[in-house]
Amino acid sequence: MKSLLLGILLALCLAGLTALYRYADLEAADAARFAAALTALRLHDAEFNRDLLRLRHGDLPHYDTVNAAIRAIGTDLTALSAAAGELAPEVAALGLLAQHKRERLEAFKSDHALVRNSLAYTIHLQETLARRHPAVTALGASLLRFLRHPDERRRKAVTRQLSRLPPGGEFDSLNAHVQLILERLPRLETTLGELLNTPLGTVARRLAQVHLAAQTRLQRRADGFRLGLYLAALAFLSYLLLALARLHQAHRNLQAEMHRRLEAERQLLQAQKMEALGTLASGIAHDFNNLLTSIQGYAVLGREQLKAGQSPANAIGRIETIVARGRELVSRLLQFARPGSGRSERFAPGPVVSEALDFVRPALPGRVRLRFDNRLPPERKVTGRPGEWQQVVVNLVRNAADAVGGDGEITVSLTATAAGVILAVSDDGEGIPPERLSTIFEPFASGKPTGSGSGLGLAIVERIVHAHGGRIEVESRPGRTVFRIHFPWGESLQR
Amino acid sequence: MRLFTLLLFLTLGSAGAAEPILPLPEIRPAATPASRLGRRLFHDPRLSGSGRLSCTHCHRLDRGGDDDRPRPPLPTGPHPHNTPTVFNARYNHYLHWYGDLDTLEEQARVALQRDMQVDWPAVLARLSADPDYAASFRRLYGGVSETAVIAALVAFERTLVTPDAPFDRFLRGDTEALTPRQRRGYVLFKRLGCSACHQGVNVGGNLRQKLGVFGRYPSDDPGRFAVTGRPQDLGVFRVPSLRNVALTAPYFHDGRVKTLEKAVSLMAELQLGIRLTEAEIQDLVAFLHSLTGRWKPEGIRP
Numbered sequence: 129m130k131s132l133l134l135g136i137l138l139a140l141c142l143a144g145l146t147a148l149y150r151y152a153d154l155e156a157a158d159a160a161r162f163a164a165a166l167t168a169l170r171l172h173d174a175e176f177n178r179d180l181l182r183l184r185h186g187d188l189p190h191y192d193t194v195n196a197a198i199r200a201i202g203t204d205l206t207a208l209s210a211a212a213g214e215l216a217p218e219v220a221a222l223g224l225l226a227q228h229k230r231e232r233l234e235a236f237k238s239d240h241a242l243v244r245n246s247l248a249y250t251i252h253l254q255e256t257l258a259r260r261h262p263a264v265t266a267l268g269a270s271l272l273r274f275l276r277h278p279d280e281r282r283r284k285a286v287t288r289q290l291s292r293l294p295p296g297g298e299f300d301s302l303n304a305h306v307q308l309i310l311e312r313l314p315r316l317e318t319t320l321g322e323l324l325n326t327p328l329g330t331v332a333r334r335l336a337q338v339h340l341a342a343q344t345r346l347q348r349r350a351d352g353f354r355l356g357l358y359l360a361a362l363a364f365l366s367y368l369l370l371a372l373a374r375l376h377q378a379h380r381n382l383q384a385e386m387h388r389r390l391e392a393e394r395q396l397l398q399a400q401k402m403e404a405l406g407t408l409a410s411g412i413a414h415d416f417n418n419l420l421t422s423i424q425g426y427a428v429l430g431r432e433q434l435k436a437g438q439s440p441a442n443a444i445g446r447i448e449t450i451v452a453r454g455r456e457l458v459s460r461l462l463q464f465a466r467p468g469s470g471r472s473e474r475f476a477p478g479p480v481v482s483e484a485l486d487f488v489r490p491a492l493p494g495r496v497r498l499r500f501d502n503r504l505p506p507e508r509k510v511t512g513r514p515g516e517w518q519q520v521v522v523n524l525v526r527n528a529a530d531a532v533g534g535d536g537e538i539t540v541s542l543t544a545t546a547a548g549v550i551l552a553v554s555d556d557g558e559g560i561p562p563e564r565l566s567t568i569f570e571p572f573a574s575g576k577p578t579g580s581g582s583g584l585g586l587a588i589v590e591r592i593v594h595a596h597g598g599r600i601e602v603e604s605r606p607g608r609t610v611f612r613i614h615f616p617w618g619e620s621l622q623r
Numbered sequence: 624m625r626l627f628t629l630l631l632f633l634t635l636g637s638a639g640a641a642e643p644i645l646p647l648p649e650i651r652p653a654a655t656p657a658s659r660l661g662r663r664l665f666h667d668p669r670l671s672g673s674g675r676l677s678c679t680h681c682h683r684l685d686r687g688g689d690d691d692r693p694r695p696p697l698p699t700g701p702h703p704h705n706t707p708t709v710f711n712a713r714y715n716h717y718l719h720w721y722g723d724l725d726t727l728e729e730q731a732r733v734a735l736q737r738d739m740q741v742d743w744p745a746v747l748a749r750l751s752a753d754p755d756y757a758a759s760f761r762r763l764y765g766g767v768s769e770t771a772v773i774a775a776l777v778a779f780e781r782t783l784v785t786p787d788a789p790f791d792r793f794l795r796g797d798t799e800a801l802t803p804r805q806r807r808g809y810v811l812f813k814r815l816g817c818s819a820c821h822q823g824v825n826v827g828g829n830l831r832q833k834l835g836v837f838g839r840y841p842s843d844d845p846g847r848f849a850v851t852g853r854p855q856d857l858g859v860f861r862v863p864s865l866r867n868v869a870l871t872a873p874y875f876h877d878g879r880v881k882t883l884e885k886a887v888s889l890m891a892e893l894q895l896g897i898r899l900t901e902a903e904i905q906d907l908v909a910f911l912h913s914l915t916g917r918w919k920p921e922g923i924r925p
Contacts, residue, residue, distance in 0.1 A: 190823040195716045249816070301897065304837050
């Protein structure tokens with residue numbers, strides 16, 4: 129419940145932050161594009177006005193550059209409206225001004241070309257015709273006045289002079305050109321004035337200021353976003369660190385717990401071993417007793433030989449042999465009792481199992497027969513811990529001995545399969561009742577009367593087998609119970 | 624009198640200093656996959672409603688980019704106007720005789736609609752059915768569409784430029800590129816004031832002007848008035864580019880002027896109010912011949 133709530137909260141936070149981030153980014157990109165387009169437009173407008181004046185003053189002899197500038201202004205406007213956002217109405221107003229300029233430019237160009245030509249012709253004709261008629265000079269003077277102040281009064285003055293020109297040929301031509309100037313020059317001046325006064329540049333500058341202000345506001349908001357993002361990141365980070373610390377602590381606790389368990393298990397294993405050893409003790413005591421009896425026998429024999437003046441060397445030799453056997457017995461016993469080294473090695477299972485049987489045999493009740501059927505080729509080896517193997521054998525055989533109840537047959541066999549070795553221990557006892565079959569490997573599930581063992585035998589067997597990567601099968605019916613242990617050939621073992 | 628001249632120059636400026644005509648960029652636009660596709664379309668009669676008319680029928684690339692007819696026929700009768708060249712159209716500030724179209728894209732749409740009587744759904748189906756076309760369109764534009772057809776046509780038109788005219792070489796400093804007569808013609812062209820209207824990189828194409836400033840051209844074409852309806856636009860036409868003009872007879876918006884000589888003398892009379900001598904006409908015509916550049920179809924290099 130708590131984690132669900134946390135999840136929802138996180139998702140909401142994330143969605144909000146993402147939206148903020150993308151929105152802020154979009155706005156910033158648009159603002160940059162807008163500013164760039166506005167600057168470009170102002171530059172192009174300045175270029176346009178400059179070239180108009182250059183045209184008017186005659187040092188620009190073509191219209192390509194004003195055309196290019198007005199086209200560029202159109203492109204800038206397209207870019208502006210694409211990024212205008214809430215400034216769209218202002219951009220639309222700019223568009224109207226640009227449109228006006230575009231139209232007036234056409235009028236300007238048409239008049240300009242004509243006036244320009246007619247002025248040139250007037251100069252030329254003025255020069256050639258002045259000598260031929262006095263009215264031409266007077267016309268020139270009045271036209272000059274008109275050129276400087278193209279108003280109605282001066283226009284009329286020129287018209288008066290025109291009417292004094294003689295008709296015909298070049299005089300007509302002069303007349304026509306002057307007429308054209310009279311008609312078009314004032315219009316040209318008006319158009320030029322309109323063009324230069326169309327406040328495209330001024331409005332653009334003001335828009336730039338408005339935009340800058342808006343951008344400053346935007347910047348402040350972006351700063352807010354940034355702070356928000358930073359704080360959120362900070363919160364997330366602290367949360368993460370906290371979680372990490374908790375995780376670390378949990379990990380340490382777990383490790384300690386695992387260690388405790390392993391230690392306990394190891395102790396348990398050892399205890400059980402000692403218990404098994406205890407059970408063996410009687411058998412071993414029996415063996416030892418036999419040895420001691422033999423030693424005593426040979427000692428008596430030796431003394432009598434000495435008395436008879438014979439050499440007791442033979443008897444002493446026998447005693448030495450028997451003592452050696454005793455020592456061997458003790459050393460093996462010690463080896464069994466020593467806590468497992470935990471190291472696995474490669475060994476041939478036959479001798480290890482047979483040795484274990486040697487331990488248990490003396491401890492078995494007199495009428496129990498123990499057979500060992502080793503079908504492994506002697507050179508086949510397994511990887512494992514021989515001490516634990518022996519523990520398995522001892523436990524299973526003891527178990528079987530209990531099952532046969534003092535009289536019966538126990539068979540231990542080793543067989544090779546492709547996957548490993550099968551160690552089977554079977555007996556002809558009364559069998560395990562089916563309802564108990566599933567629990568026999570649980571600790572203290574023993575079918576024996578209390579006090580006869582630790583109740584851990586089969587549990588230990590199972591543990592060891594699993595640690596060797598093996599598995600156990602049990603098959604039981606009255607008269608025949610088999611424990612089949614599959615040990616893998618095992619290159620590596622986990623503990 | 625000197626003073627008068629001086630003052631006039633101050634008011635109007637000198638016609639001197641810079642040249643009114645600019646050379647075309649020396650470097651030809653490279654052919655692109657889009658322009659190659661456009662080139663095929665430009666030659667393809669399947670674009671037309673009748674299936675028999677391609678752009679090249681009126682804009683013959685081996686004949687100066689136009690046809691020899693005064694006015695091309697349309698199913699509805701003769702076209703109202705003479706065919707202008709497609710060469711260097713990209714350098715015109717506006718298009719058509721009325722100067723009423725601003726971009727090649729708009730123009731191509733009109734050309735397909737009016738001159739070719741396009742049936743768009745049928746054309747798009749035809750192009751999609753042609754595996755070659757379909758593949759190119761898919762690669763370049765993601766599929767066959769009206770805008771894609773137009774974009775490809777325009778991409779091709781943008782490669783239709785004719786740099787390297789003798790006059791361009793002259794402008795770049797090679798005085799030997801023009802014959803003496805052509806040089807005289809150019810001086811006249813400027814002095815008479817032709818260059819007030821025919822100027823810029825395309826020697827025209829960048830302003831509109833009344834046809835018949837000092838006289839009347841016999842024509843019932845209302846000119847730009849047909850577009851705007853404003854009286855001052857009566858008889859106003861776009862000043863055409865004079866590049867390759869020697870190859871584009873007949874002349875004028877109605878194609879009624881058969882020779883360049885006649886066109887030049889008419890111009891002087893109508894636009895400048897003067898009568899040219901035969902020698903002046905010949906000089907001017909010689910100069911106009913120096914405006915003929917060269918178009919190199921893809922793959923052919925000098």
